[in-house]
Amino acid sequence: MPSVTVAPAGDYLSLSLGASRLRFHAIWLRDNAPDPETRAEANGQRLIALRDIPAETIIAEASLGGGGLWLRFMPENKTVTYDLNWLQNHAYDRDITADPGWLSGGVETWDAALMVSVPTGDFAALEAGGTALDDWLGAMTRYGFGKIVNGPVEDGALFRVVDLFGHVRETNYGRHFEVRTEVNPTNLAFTGLGLQAHTDNPYRDPVPTIQVLYCLESSAAGGENMVVDGFAAALRLKAENEAYFNVLAEHCARFEYAGEANVCLTSRRPMIELAPDGELIGVRFNNRSLAAVQDVPFEKMALYYAAYRRLGEIIDDTAMEVTFRLNPGEAFVVDNTRVLHARKGYSGEGTRWLQGCYADKDGLRSAYDARRRQALVEAAE
């Protein structure tokens, strides 16, 4: 049986729900009130600012009933009812300390063992929507990586991949770029060289958070693609040597690309990026565009380089990599803040032609979450 107690000063309340006792502050409750004067019913946006809520707001009265918590706030003399499930789902009276490098719920790290079950969607099924799309978007949010097969072998088909979840992020490379051997390459990606696993464009800030690579021709020998989970690599580094993990997280690297006229892209960001509370939120790793690191003190630079070297060795470890060959009409998509991709060297004989473009993962997560929300609504009807 739920019960509620208001603190003597009225500045917070305690809600007992089953075994849990959850405290909520008056100001937090008032700011998150779900009534139509506080939140626009149509679009869910808050209609008032904190300046519209008195700083001395207290809970004057509280009662429970019908799955709801009814409150009267003073000095506004405003009454609001909260859904108990909503309160339980949004509670903050909990132990929220976690080790640096913790992962958001729903994120799952992987290694070469994923090779036998690469998340793969059929192009037509994905375009039709339904569970095929749900599953593929879900795999993208969980693993940061997914393949698409049986697509058209057609210039620009990669844009139809982006249409599944978002919008193209145009850059100085254009709305899309062609990946094939060039005679005077502006970028080493446009040669037949093998490339170490890397994230793209770390010299951009913000980096493009999604990359799509779509195969149109593939008769050259070699050129296999591989992907590595940067989160798995960073956490393995931490397990092996916490000082290595910390030095890469606590200092900014610098990246630069100025390989064409009118372009001079620079960034100053860490190789391992944590949220203020230690959530692992990004990995940047790219030997080609790492600039001179200047933000590590002399006393720590040897440690920094040892850590950078070890992270590279982990990334190069075949136990970490998922390798595959893209055939024409096949694509792969990566979360570029997390998953590194690489290409083996290929010969000049035959052809290899991929088209690539960037997009953003907030759009992908939004598409997935909106579809799940809609499914819940439909299930409830």
Place this chain on the structure above:
Amino acid sequence: MPSVTVAPAGDYLSLSLGASRLRFHAIWLRDNAPDPETRAEANGQRLIALRDIPAETIIAEASLGGGGLWLRFMPENKTVTYDLNWLQNHAYDRDITADPGWLSGGVETWDAALMVSVPTGDFAALEAGGTALDDWLGAMTRYGFGKIVNGPVEDGALFRVVDLFGHVRETNYGRHFEVRTEVNPTNLAFTGLGLQAHTDNPYRDPVPTIQVLYCLESSAAGGENMVVDGFAAALRLKAENEAYFNVLAEHCARFEYAGEANVCLTSRRPMIELAPDGELIGVRFNNRSLAAVQDVPFEKMALYYAAYRRLGEIIDDTAMEVTFRLNPGEAFVVDNTRVLHARKGYSGEGTRWLQGCYADKDGLRSAYDARRRQALVEAAE
């Protein structure tokens, strides 16, 4: 007279240049070697990875001459010459501790006093390039804000503003969005309501880092625009109460927008964002889309709300704001990771029509830096 000494173990050297003594590690020097086997001459990208450089690399020999530092590395037995100016500019043997909230060189905070000298560019002069564009791009990087005047009163003219420095970031709102009163608005921006100063789309991750607002019609009463330097506001908060600054920087807020079908955008990022070494790199402030904050422990939530309230009061202080009225053919551009913008309420009589779009500031900085680099090359010729 410069001099160089190699440490007995060969793992670093000391370079005396005038009054400064700069130490550089062997591995750092080898990784940053400028020779054509290490760096591609055409595009500046590194051709090797750290795995190609022996971990036991030492400096076997060093000498100075002709403005350069000549080194021989073992075990590769590789000789490389470094430019002394380059070494001085990229030195890391320095005191790099700074108070949290430090600002990158070239960033200048501002308040209402900027009103008399708003950075403004003439549309045609900017499109012609030259110093007008240099000055305006420079002001954008320094202040995070600039106006443009005397532009065409023409649907889509805002894209010509983006063409000055980068590329449109398309979102669920389209390549651009119309800001005028709507009957059933999906977003409160499309009403006549006054809006508190805010950054746009904090529920997106990454947020769009540049916003352009371009005026096409303006005969309604009210609707003035104003901008506030979020960096100045955050630093004023810190000066007033360091605990307030810290609690907003050390905990993630949550933001959400789900005001239209198929959209459910959520983010978990702090209101005041610092780099790992304390550089102030971003501000997110938006009462409409702040979701329930869940990542602050119960013991700190009252402090968090007091800090959030005080930051809002500082942002609302007219001493912080630059106000102006956009006439047709005028636009303003803000760094959306730093500068908040607001609109005063306006009446339904007359019309007010703006077009808005997003872009990214790495492109803007790149355009500016590339132009400066080119100017240096031309000056040297």
